[in-house]
Amino acid sequence: MTGGASSAIRVAVAHFPSTTAAVPRVRRSTVHMLTTWSVDPDAVSVAEVVVCELASNAAKASHPDDVMAIRLTATSGSILIEVWDSNDAGPRITDPDTDSEDGRGLLMVGALSSRWSWYRAKTQGKVVWAEISSGLVPEPAAMVTAMPTRTPTVGPEPTEPIAYRTDPETLRRVADALRGLDRWHRPRPPESVAHRISVRT
Template sequence: DGSDITPRITSPDPFSEGGRGLLMVDALSRRWSWYRVKTGGKVVWAEIPGVMRAASQTTRATAPMPTRQPQIGPEPTAPVVYRTDPETLQRVADAIRALDPWHRPPTGRRSPESTARIA
């Protein structure tokens, strides 16, 4: 989200077209929070509860799912070349990590917004 506005749950008007995203995240998640990023804006994360079912508990559908038939499209004008050499992949990974400190271990400090909610 490119906005710097603190996320908050609202009660949108029944006829409004927006304002329900965080309401749904809160309803479907075990917990959620957010943090600001160096590049501007914020990231909202959520922990969605899930359960693993044993194979004996799964049910099979009576009818098979429909499949799509492949369609012939236009031929590419230039070949697509994928680079998977380790040096290129390392440079891409380093550039992504530099965008945000998500990969670093937490410092244990609380943000001012989270301590305001606790008090």
């Protein structure tokens, strides 16, 4: 590790009732968590707007008795906001009228984030995600712990030619498919769904 860059990854998951009334709690929870992680203040402000838009869309797409889940992942280079709801239908970008108050959420998300997309969860529902550039404030060099390294081993030679695809669209589809296997959005039954946060570092 050089230049004082942090190798830390912070992950938190929170569950909320799937109602528009819960959106302010989603906003406060997100701001509190990112601020606790020492995320760049400008990035926190952007994340605050993005998570509100995604949570509002999730609430509108869901039954009031459902749950929506928010996962935040912060690194030194980005913040990833993921919002799960139980509706399998993909998000739709509309072209709102000039005087319309609705329909601008995803347009705003697209304008504020470096990229956004969505994927279907393996169990049920979908996850809409947005990535914001910037992230954790770098730790002082003295606090950075070097990551352990492993010695590479030689594996067997392939029996058939291997074709590698590294175009962004293919990599995005693979990443979304892998994310869809993770059941992070499902709350643990013994705990209240009203508002649960779990944090990993």
